[in-house]
Amino acid sequence: MKIATFNINGIGARLPRLLEWLEESRPDVACLQELKAPDERFPEREIAAAGYNAIWHGQKSWNGVAILARGMDLHETRRGLPNDPDPAHSRYIEAAVGGIIVGGLYLPNGNPIPGPKFDYKLAWFEALLAHAGTLFATEAPVVLAGDWNVIPTESTDDVYSARRMGGDALMQPESRACFARLRHAGWTDAVRAIHPAGPVYTFWDYTMNAWPRDAGFRIDHLMLSPAAADRLIDAGVDREARAKEKASDHAPTWIKLR
Template structure:
């Protein structure tokens, strides 16, 4: 079996970003891609463009906001579009699929606005409920990948200025503490596991002048994996190329490569 390549990419509007995304798919040829913030209703999802590129698509859309999708080179064995949870299902932010024996949970976690806004408590609740859903359906010995725009920079290495940004949404102590609690169930932050000292980002704010050139970024997009996928992992890397293209998303893809024959240990 060849290596299996999975990716996550917050596209910030799938129709606006379609040329960038198709170009990237052709260059990287991942087997599976989780997309967030597609910002379109179900009827407007550009399924035919992905079919022509060799991908099957499942998606959960919402007018103007949010939205998640999964592209794969083969149809998933199972799809869960409703978690059975009032928070996870209240907006188009959750989509899970099973493929090649791996369960992939794709989430677009709310940004949270500011620590004193009710949206911040909603964000924390969303994270807790996703972790609870995973724990109720799987064990740490099942091959599980929780990925997407998780909207938390877990460590000082994950933001461009940890002193100035400490306490801001996305790098708030309460979020970072919760992130570590979630990992303690049996998940590993794969990029940090494989690159313990590397300062690499997945998001650069449009509002900061020349943020990409100055590397004023955050690592907000993650691959959180159970032990079997840690064993099977060959690489996890950020591909900055799409963020440098014309009319880019403010995020860029995070990619992981697994040798699935190693899942059994």
Template sequence: MVKLAAWNVNSIKARLPNVLAWLDEASPDVVLLQELKCQDDSFPRLEFEERGYNCLVKGQKSYNGVAILSKDTLEDPLQELPGDDGSDEQARYVETTTFGIRVASIYLPNGNPLNSEKFSYKLRWMQRLFSHSRTLLASEQPVVLGGDYNVIPEGRDCYDVDAWKDDALFQPESRAALRRVVYGGYTDAYRALHPDQTRAFTYWDYQRGAWDADHGIRIDHLLLSPQAADRLEDCEIDKGPRGESKASDHTPIWCEIAA
């Protein structure tokens, strides 16, 4: 069994004690991290290597940043999402093969404010993701595309639809772009095992008492190719880390895939 988790840590430096404590408790085999907010040479490799993890990191000063940690070897690494013209310097995508699974850590653009270049960039980035996801499907290998997608798939994935109707995370274009990836051949691991679950959130804002009121949204997803979905055993959202002191505003989502 391979336990694979995705977590937007919202600064690995600020959140390192929390992350290490969760790794010691949950013991995932593979961890997809997002929003590192540090450059490669500032990433705390030693602390993870001491716990048996190999690290693939794509950092960026103060913003973005993604990583893959694995207790197995990391083969054929890819450190950018294909399909741009070389001008996209944002650290939002890393991919590798580990435990026989092709895994990617994704930090999809937020896209706010609407009617800005940021929203256009989000949609272009999602088109690139769709194209690459099709290439990965053609390989017929187990694939997990996990991370912070910054997309609320459906109304039941947020506490209040009206509160998000003017946000880039819930726009029809954003949701359609995510559905295009899923309908292209991927399985939303959480919804596959919890089709009727409501109030299943992975993010709670720091403002307005969102955590205490459970005013959350589900924007962190694990999308599985058919070869991975056929081996899916479990998938859960671990709310525990969000309730800790100095917590990230996201919490881990994890799945187990039969070896």
């Protein structure tokens, strides 16, 4: 089973790129973030024509998450986090599909720092950690996939320049500490399990000539419970998607499970 995460950065504007990627990469399950569209504007017909069932949690102009499944039924298990500090934001959706629980998430960016947006980021992360603990206790195979808006380390394996990103919410010690707590609780960072060293960037800003310079960083992650991690056989990033015209600033990131 191939499971991917893709911050599409506006499903209306990027729908041709999304459909193109679905045809080329053919993930079995795809978690999407930043739909930037209310529920009624989700392109259900086009997604179905591409062979995918879908559930989504939209929001006008901002946020929005979805899970797509190719030729499989999706059984929604949760919409929004328990104890979400601001449930008006559409940032989490969860489904049972193919014998796996998949949680699709869009963690708050948190900029500028310090301030209420960063406080909200940390509060949302705490709610996610609590829910992750509940999922972990089931001993089921679980994949938490999405745009985590966290650069895990200061290494060039994860960020082109820790100095340049040092003042960003994505690299603050508090953000990285929350991500580390998830790993220490027994969740596996799937991409790093397959690629333990070397840059595996998933995001390149539209400004500063970032893509041609490969000035990227890693913020799109798939975290696996032990039952899912035992089945992990491959992981990667579809970098070529970022190079296309009118592309998202993120590249799809994926894993394969037995």
